[in-house]
Amino acid sequence: MxxxxxxxxxxxxxxxxxxxxxxxxxxxxxxxxxxxxxxxxxxxxxxxxxxxxxxxxxxxxxxxxxxxxxxxxxxxxxxxxxxxxxxxxxxxxxxxxxxxxxxxxxxxxxxxxxxxxxxxxxxxxSGSPATTLACGGVRIDVPGRRAWAGEMEVTLTSTEFDLLAYLLRHPGQVLSRDQLLSAVWGYAAAAGTRTVDVHVAQLRAKLGDDSPIRTVRGIGYAADAG
Structure with a gap:
């Protein structure tokens, strides 16, 4: 068909x-x-x-x-x-x-x-309204779905990109794993918050020293500029 x-x-x-x-x-x-x-x-x-x-x-x-x-x-x-x-x-x-x-x-x-x-x-x-987001050494072109760490462009999966974009839209705000799972994946915590941890680890590996993602023990993650 x-x-x-x-x-x-x-x-x-x-x-x-x-x-x-x-x-x-x-x-x-x-x-x-x-x-x-x-x-x-x-x-x-x-x-x-x-x-x-x-x-x-x-x-x-x-x-x-x-x-x-x-x-x-x-x-x-x-x-x-x-x-x-x-x-x-x-x-x-x-x-x-x-x-x-x-x-x-x-x-x-x-x-x-x-x-x-x-x-x-x-x-x-499918992308979002035209905007560029940045935090520390990381910036993303949301409609173009492109990301850079320093001067180097990095290739992200659809999910990795949206997780990074959501964190960058809330700079300095501590977001729980449940919040991230709901906002990025669109379903409840029953699906398993370990999924969030895996994607954060992948993002950090790809962004290297420019990664702005901070772990808040026992709660979740935040994107910090410094």
Whole structure:
């Protein structure tokens, strides 16, 4: 089926019943959907179809979801990726986030929640009103979704960018993990605030010594100029 008004989502899932249910709800939500059950063919499908987002099962036979996402990011393809897995394993989840996944759902999941998560990822990736934000040695071009640490441009995932933008919009303000999870990911703390910590760690690694992000023990994080 071709793309609909919201754009095309590629569902990479080898369990037919799950793929059909995900596709049904995404189409109801206004997306076009293509399904690819074969992990080894998924990369070619992503490059051919240029989807607005990829719903990617980790536990594929052959080339698994982690390998696919890693290959995409290594090639400079930052198409939003939402991982789905049957394994409720924090190591899987954290590895996925560390290599550039934008969100994560564990089976069994609500297909309505899947559609909502895809909308949230795309809303973050679509940009915001024209503005530039800066703090310390870091600055970002919000509509262009570009970031610099000192004079060097850094490549951020959609989620990393929005987390940094939210912190920079509230300079000096201590923001709890729950606040950040709600504002950036768009869902409640039941999803796990460890996700916030992983993305902050990734941001700090990419921004290096210019990172303005300060940890406030027992509460959360703040962006400080000095």
């Amino acid at each position: 071709g793309s609909a008004g919201r754009g095309l989502v590629l569902v990479v899932e080898d369990e037919a019943a799950i793929a059909e249910l995900a596709a049904l709800y995404l189409r109801r939500d206004g997306f076009g959907v293509e399904v690819e059950p074969d992990g080894a063919k998924a990369l070619a499908a992503i490059r051919r179809l240029r989807p607005v987002a990829v719903v990617l099962d980790i536990g594929l036979s052959g080339m698994d979801g982690i390998e696919i996402c890693r290959a995409l990011r290594a090639a400079g393809d930052w198409t939003p990726v939402l991982f789905v897995t049957a394994r409720d394993d924090e190591l899987d989840r954290l590895l996925g986030l560390e290599i550039g996944a934008d969100d994560y759902l564990t089976k069994p999941f609500s297909p309505r929640e899947l559609a909502a998560r895809v909308r949230t990822v795309l809303r973050r990736a």
